[in-house]
Amino acid sequence: MFVNSLNGIIYGSFLALTSLGLSLVFGLGRVVNFAHGVLYALGGYFFIIFLPSLGWGAMVFAPLVVVPLAIAMEWLTIAPIRNRDEIYTLLVTFGLSFMITGAIEYLWGTETTLIKPPVIFQGTVDILGNQFPVYRLFASALSLLVTGLVFVFIQFTAVGLKIRAITDDNEMAEALGINTRWLLTSIFGGAAGFAAFAGALGAPIFSVEPEMGMGIIIDSFLAVILGGLGHLPGTAVGAFIVALAKSIGGGYIAEWAIAVLFLVVAAIMVLRPRGVFGRGRIA
């Protein structure tokens, strides 16, 4: 139970980082970005590609490569259909995610790569009689720190204030002189960067394989929905609910982990249709 919970918290801190970006992109531009998961996967792949030459600097470098790719993707495929229904961007990004997954398999093969954590983070620590890998704790703390920094940025900076205004009313923000088009693209790029960073940071824990994006995107969507659409603190809490439901449920009845997860999510949505804080949008 304890080990499962701790693993849940570790997975939750990664999920918080990926679902935060998903929630931001949805909240600002009403874009349901199904391709967010493959950006996470690309982060993992670029990380293992750059690792031999750059060492652990690859963890910073991989997101830096993914960001311009994501911005190009936004410009070419999402921006032209931004004013249409959400279903259009969902379909386009759904297609894109399969195309990119296919490209990954074509370029880098279908096998799973697990890399060792850096030497200083190898080994385990004793937590209440359980041996726990140091790297897991470090990676979890780092992704929580980054998530926290994103919150601080949004809550306390001028750009963050603009982001919150756009989330409330995109058109009105534009009419006040905010270049929403530019901000939406930047946020898309930023969110992609955080997803890619999570993919790289998680590589020594969750391994790197072509389908890794598909798993995380479903969990991230669940977190966003649980948090209340577009509500960022709710999304972070949602991420931990999803991760804990999955790891604790899976710990007892492994083959039922997904069923337990969806049951928990469905139950919460029945009780709190506007998310855990009751502040998000319904649609």
Place this chain on the structure above:
Amino acid sequence: MLKVSSLHVHYGSAHVLHGVDLEVGAGKIVCLIGRNGAGKSTTLKSIIGLVSATSGEILFEEQRIDTMAAHQVARMGVAYVPEDRRPFGSLSVEENIRVAAQASPHSDANGVSEALAFFPVLEERARQLAGSLSGGEQQMLVIARALVARPRLILLDEPTEGLAPGLVRSIRDGIMKTRTHGLSILLVEQNLSLALEVGDYFYVLSRGFVAFEGTSEELLAREDVIAEHLGVGRVKEALRARE
């Protein structure tokens, strides 16, 4: 300062504006009146750039703005206060004003506190979420949010709609106060007596074109125009205003 010439706007296949011509001079309050669906709000939205014109020309201080994005028009010094107010509900009152100040190239360090002081109730409510304000307070907030950008023209869409008489007076006083700042206002107003009280010049819009234009005296002399384009009930209101 603002010149709209033969403005046509379509919403899908619906032809909403059929060649609207109007002008707003510097420091003037110009009223756009007419029945619901006459195209008043659409005219304002196409000036700020939220609705794109099918044809025609909009000039602001001799520059064409009909081809610009809304944020560019706003930065040139045009502010827009929509009919449904639209404060940023999850931001505080102060944040609503601050974000507008930061988005404007003309605002300065004192802008936010001056805008909050424009309607004293906003100062009291500065830390409250805008979504929790009453309708009248929200209206004051969005007017202050427009003013903080130090615009030279404000597009004001039905600022007194649904407000209690006391609040209508506050809004009216606010509009009159902006006069001293040398601002121009293009005001859409259903409340004819208020419009007659503050307006310098009037355009009556009907089914997407300008059916009448003139000063308040000229408008009041035309009971037929008022009855036909504003409604028979408005004639009495106009007659009262004339006395």
